[in-house]
Amino acid sequence: MRLLQVSFRYRRRQPFILEEADAQLAPGDVIELTGVNGAGKSTLLRLLAGLARPTRGRITDRPGVVGFAPDRFPTSQPFTVTAYLNHMASVRGGARWRPWAERLHMGHLLGLPLGELSKGSAHKVGLVQALMADPGLLILDEPFAGLDADARETLPAIATEVAGRGGIVIASDHQGGLRGLPGLRSWSVVDGRLKEATPAATGHERDPERPRVTVAVTLPADELPLFLTRMRDKGYQAGEIKDAQALPHPAEEPG
Incomplete structure (x- = not known):
């Protein structure tokens, strides 16, 4: 999957939120995306997911199945948790959601209306709908926000599994929940530019004479x-x- 000179703005004559982003993603990549509030992280995630189109440039070779878990799951829908996930499973061609709900310890939530969920519980529903179809591209916007300790411990293992079967995982995460995963790539959005930290840029051990x-x-x-x-x-x-x-x-x- 590649980003080729991707720029984005919401309206003509408005400033660009993202400018000339170039990047290449390979199967098995896990990427942590950071940046200050308003830097354009969520916009970049929506572009990667195909929910928005670049103003300039293009994104190629996006995997056929994309799972997207937004920062704020829309709870205003007239469903219980089970009814919503059954509906999404049908949309996804009969995808299985219950194993993911079990791993995220959601049994006590299944009968509740979406509108009664806390932010953390609603976020779990968003994660399950993103995972249920075994996505080749999994995009998570602040996935650790509001999660309980058990779910926080489970999520890095899930990201590793998705990557292990050749998927790509991209997470906007200011809490550092994926830090320590082997081979983690680090992206940041700074002043509308996409940057990647490399070992050479961050490795203070590279100069033994200092x-x-x-x-x-x-x-x-x-x-x-x-x-x-x-x-x-x-x-x-x-x-x-x-x-x-x-x-x-x-x-x-x-x-």
Whole structure:
């Protein structure tokens, strides 16, 4: 799948939200998309999914089956969860949704009207409808937002499985939920431009002659795994110090 000089704006004479994006995606790719709010991440995801057309340029070789889970699932539809998923399964040619609902721990939600769901529960419904037809291209807009701990732990494994059978996974994710997956590619949208971070751009170990310092950081214990993963992704050596009492108090640091 390729993006060839893709630019997009909503109306003529308005500024371009995305300009001259070029990229190539291969079967098995998992891509994390980042950027500040309003940078154009969701617009790019809709272009990739085929829900919007480029103003200029083109997207080629899109897989035949696309699964798209939006940031905000539309709950104003007159269905229960089961009725909605049955309807989508019919649209998808008899796709099986119940195994995905089981993996995302949705049994207690199936009889509820969509309008009664919390954001996290509605997001699970969006994930199931995106996964049920075994997509060759799976696009997730902030997939970890509002999910419970069990679902958050399950989602990286699901992304790995989709990629493992040759699918492409692209997730806009400011929470770093896919960090640590082997071979994860990192895209960002900055000032309307699509950029990809490469190991050469982020690997601080590439120059062994640069001076080194060791820095101690204190943070809440539950944030440690994500913090370490992010530091390692940027090329830093990062590890846990078991004896935190051995660290100097900020007021006692040597001058």
